[in-house]
Amino acid sequence: xxxxxxxxxxxxxxxxxxxxxxxxxxxxxxPIFMPVGTVASVKTVHQRELSEDIKAQxxxxxxxxxxxxxxxxxxxxxxxxxxxMNWKAPILTDSGGFQVFSLASSRKMSEEGVKFKSHIDGSYxxxxxxxxxxxxxxxxxxxxxxxxxxxxxxxxxxxxxxxMELTHRWLKRCVSWNENNPEYYEHxxxxxxxxxxxxxxxxxxxxxxxxxxxxxxxNAIGGLSVGEPEEEMYRITDEVTxxxxxxxxxxLMGVGTPWNILESIGHxxxxxxxxxxxxxxxxxxxxxWNGVVNIKNEKWxxxxxxxxxxxxxxVDREYSKAYVRHLFSAREYLGKQITSIHNLAFYLDLxxxxxxxxxxxxxxxxxxxxxxxxxxRL
Amino acid sequence: xxxxxxxxxxxxxxxxxxxxxxxxxxxxxxPIFMPVGTVASVKTVHQRELSEDIKAQxxxxxxxxxxxxxxxxxxxxxxxxxxxMNWKAPILTDSGGFQVFSLASSRKMSEEGVKFKSHIDGSYxxxxxxxxxxxxxxxxxxxxxxxxxxxxxxxxxxxxxxxMELTHRWLKRCVSWNENNPEYYEHxxxxxxxxxxxxxxxxxxxxxxxxxxxxxxxNAIGGLSVGEPEEEMYRITDEVTxxxxxxxxxxLMGVGTPWNILESIGHxxxxxxxxxxxxxxxxxxxxxWNGVVNIKNEKWxxxxxxxxxxxxxxVDREYSKAYVRHLFSAREYLGKQITSIHNLAFYLDLxxxxxxxxxxxxxxxxxxxxxxxxxxRL
Numbered sequence: 001x002x003x004x005x006x007x008x009x010x011x012x013x014x015x016x017x018x019x020x021x022x023x024x025x026x027x028x029x030x031p032i033f034m035p036v037g038t039v040a041s042v043k044t045v046h047q048r049e050l051s052e053d054i055k056a057q058x059x060x061x062x063x064x065x066x067x068x069x070x071x072x073x074x075x076x077x078x079x080x081x082x083x084x085m086n087w088k089a090p091i092l093t094d095s096g097g098f099q100v101f102s103l104a105s106s107r108k109m110s111e112e113g114v115k116f117k118s119h120i121d122g123s124y125x126x127x128x129x130x131x132x133x134x135x136x137x138x139x140x141x142x143x144x145x146x147x148x149x150x151x152x153x154x155x156x157x158x159x160x161x162x163x164m165e166l167t168h169r170w171l172k173r174c175v176s177w178n179e180n181n182p183e184y185y186e187h188x189x190x191x192x193x194x195x196x197x198x199x200x201x202x203x204x205x206x207x208x209x210x211x212x213x214x215x216x217x218x219n220a221i222g223g224l225s226v227g228e229p230e231e232e233m234y235r236i237t238d239e240v241t242x243x244x245x246x247x248x249x250x251x252l253m254g255v256g257t258p259w260n261i262l263e264s265i266g267h268x269x270x271x272x273x274x275x276x277x278x279x280x281x282x283x284x285x286x287x288x289w290n291g292v293v294n295i296k297n298e299k300w301x302x303x304x305x306x307x308x309x310x311x312x313x314x315v316d317r318e319y320s321k322a323y324v325r326h327l328f329s330a331r332e333y334l335g336k337q338i339t340s341i342h343n344l345a346f347y348l349d350l351x352x353x354x355x356x357x358x359x360x361x362x363x364x365x366x367x368x369x370x371x372x373x374x375x376x377r378l
Numbered sequence: 379x380x381x382x383x384x385x386x387x388x389x390x391x392x393x394x395x396x397x398x399x400x401x402x403x404x405x406x407x408x409p410i411f412m413p414v415g416t417v418a419s420v421k422t423v424h425q426r427e428l429s430e431d432i433k434a435q436x437x438x439x440x441x442x443x444x445x446x447x448x449x450x451x452x453x454x455x456x457x458x459x460x461x462x463m464n465w466k467a468p469i470l471t472d473s474g475g476f477q478v479f480s481l482a483s484s485r486k487m488s489e490e491g492v493k494f495k496s497h498i499d500g501s502y503x504x505x506x507x508x509x510x511x512x513x514x515x516x517x518x519x520x521x522x523x524x525x526x527x528x529x530x531x532x533x534x535x536x537x538x539x540x541x542m543e544l545t546h547r548w549l550k551r552c553v554s555w556n557e558n559n560p561e562y563y564e565h566x567x568x569x570x571x572x573x574x575x576x577x578x579x580x581x582x583x584x585x586x587x588x589x590x591x592x593x594x595x596x597n598a599i600g601g602l603s604v605g606e607p608e609e610e611m612y613r614i615t616d617e618v619t620x621x622x623x624x625x626x627x628x629x630l631m632g633v634g635t636p637w638n639i640l641e642s643i644g645h646x647x648x649x650x651x652x653x654x655x656x657x658x659x660x661x662x663x664x665x666x667w668n669g670v671v672n673i674k675n676e677k678w679x680x681x682x683x684x685x686x687x688x689x690x691x692x693v694d695r696e697y698s699k700a701y702v703r704h705l706f707s708a709r710e711y712l713g714k715q716i717t718s719i720h721n722l723a724f725y726l727d728l729x730x731x732x733x734x735x736x737x738x739x740x741x742x743x744x745x746x747x748x749x750x751x752x753x754x755r756l
Binding site for chain 1: 419426693
């Protein structure tokens with residue numbers, strides 16, 4: 001049987017690495033960006049476009065949203081999320097924790113878990129480490145996450161410490177439930193624990209060591225990209241990847257801009273996800289190799305050149321800047337659909353290029369030369 | 379040079395006919411349904427999906443909307459609507475008249491034309507037969523429409539008569555402008571005049587005779603599908619097609635439901651357009667060979683069968699009823715995208731089947747057998 005994760009090449013200049021992850025739903029070439037399919041759909045994008053045009057290798061589903069809608073009865077009867085949405089490649093689910101803390105209209109924490117009120121209909125629900133595991137098993141993602149508490153930014157040291165310790169106790173319960181309960185479907189599901197500790201180096205060090213000792217097949221870094229300065233995020237990421245095992249995939253949750261993606265890869269990250277490419281696309285913001293474009297600007301009104309001359313997806317060739325600007329002016333759905341495909345395809349191109357440069361041995365020079373361009377405002 | 383329109387087969391049992399229309403942007407097999415691309419986009423549908431999945435042969439653009447957004451300066455610099463939206467097959471534009479009367483926030487009619495206030499920004503505009511011609515020339519559709527006044531329903535006899543007479547006078551000005559002004563682009567644009575006269579047989583007869591005498595390459599029937607009973611619409615259509623030339627295409631504007639489409643074909647109509655398949659799709663209503671489906675209904679919650687087992691577009695196979703219902707429950711964009719493709723593909727399948735049955739000689743038996751099914755509520 002093929003190993004779950006193998007590093008093909010470690011960069012000689014730093015911690016960047018290129019690897020391959022093998023799941024029962026196919027392989028993933030790392031470093032990889034995972035489009036977010038919150039409620040069983042990557043917003044405005046057909047599954048066929050995700051695989052053929054965007055070339056997504058793995059997508060993310062949100063446990064909190066899926067638990068509320070369509071609910072676990074439908075999910076299980078469908079045979080899990082892959083079948084429900086007809087997505088044949090790998091899926092990762094978060095634990096629901098982050099959304100319970102950020103979206104639920106009210107919540108009450110205890111050692112046991114969190115009671116919360118749905119943001120949709122105000123109904124009350126309770127989620128614990130065990131329940132999160134059970135829900136994620138029913139969703140059936142190839143990779144699923146331990147139930148954690150994600151601290152906000154800024155966060156007092158004592159709060160961050162107590163929260164981290166709770167996350168560690170919850171992790172034990174997740175692992176235990178996971179070991180003692182059979183899988184619902186025929187494919188293998190792998191649990192990733194999450195390092196917490198806010199922006200405090202000593203806490204992050206403790207957390208990274210505890211998480212490493214669990215011996216999971218992959219590890220995640222949570223509690224970043226929550227409002228802290230970028231330099232803090234890079235610093236903590238770097239400190240944590242110094243500790244997390246080298247031969248296992250590392251997932252930096254909720255990151256980020258194109259330059260965040262490249263810097264994180266430089267710090268030894270293999271997997272990332274973020275709503276930014278799709279959410280910003282729906283507001284008319286395009287990420288390109290030449291910089292950031294606000295397609296709603298007057299300046300594109302008569303620019304009939306292709307949407308993105310360096311873009312690889314069909315929307316980049318099929319539609320002009322002036323046309324997409326018009327669609328946004330006229331509030332036509334198709335505008336959001338086009339920019340969403342463009343941005344996701346760009347993110348996948350970005351990590352593909354990063355991977356090629358890691359393999360070629362010039363990742364850091366390349367990264368440093370492209371980042372200023374990526375940050376341009378066009 | 380190929381003739382613009384040739385009837386391949388006249389039905390022996392009635393007025394239905396199968397034909398072929400040839401434009402500089404390709405051929406159209408009639409009878410045909412034309413998806414509506416109001417503001418240079420068939421809502422929620424990519425151009426690639428329109429041609430490859432829906433197999434649309436001609437689409438419609440709305441002059442009123444395109445005149446306001448993106449405006450004629452952008453349109454002309456783009457090289458016309460085909461290039462602006464990158465649609466390579468034929469396009470038909472309406473004259474703007476219908477929308478001036480139904481959408482503009484206020485309007486003032488005169489013999490000369492109509493002054494109106496934009497529904498978008500309240501700005502004032504003036505449109506006359508000549509201006510409508512000029513705008514439509516700039517849009518560059520393969521087929522464009524005379525500027526008419528479309529009467530509402532119900533409509534007093536004297537109002538209908540005066541309005542029809544104005545439409546006839548305006549038609550002369552359209553034809554005259556059209557003959558005395560060069561085309562903007564290299565392809566041929568053909569003007570269709572419009573029969574009016576509300577539900578009054580004597581007015582419709584006069585109008586159909588006057589319109590026939592113009593000798594245009596195709597003719598349209600306007601002022602129907604505006605709220606009158608279906609039987610009235612069929613009766614008037616039948617009376618008008620008794621008069622309009624047999625060897626020229628006949629376009630029934632703004633029609634309709636699947637059964638309206640088939641009945642109209644039975645009365646000798648070759649072309650139809652309607653926002654119904656797309657608008658209703660966005661509200662979760664699917665048209666199928668088995669009847670009408672409200673995909674939002676609880677009954678589809680755990681129905682994991684394909685969206686439409688008799689559907690020919692990829693969405694029919696790719697997605698289940700339960701999944702599409704979920705997307706509507708969760709208000710995900712993708713739901714509207716899926717149902718729009720489904721409904722348009724169904725409408726194109728419907729006219730394709732009608733054409734095949736006309737060619738096979740059993741159109742009327744077939745039509746009468748399928749209409750009750752089409753009307754089912756599933």
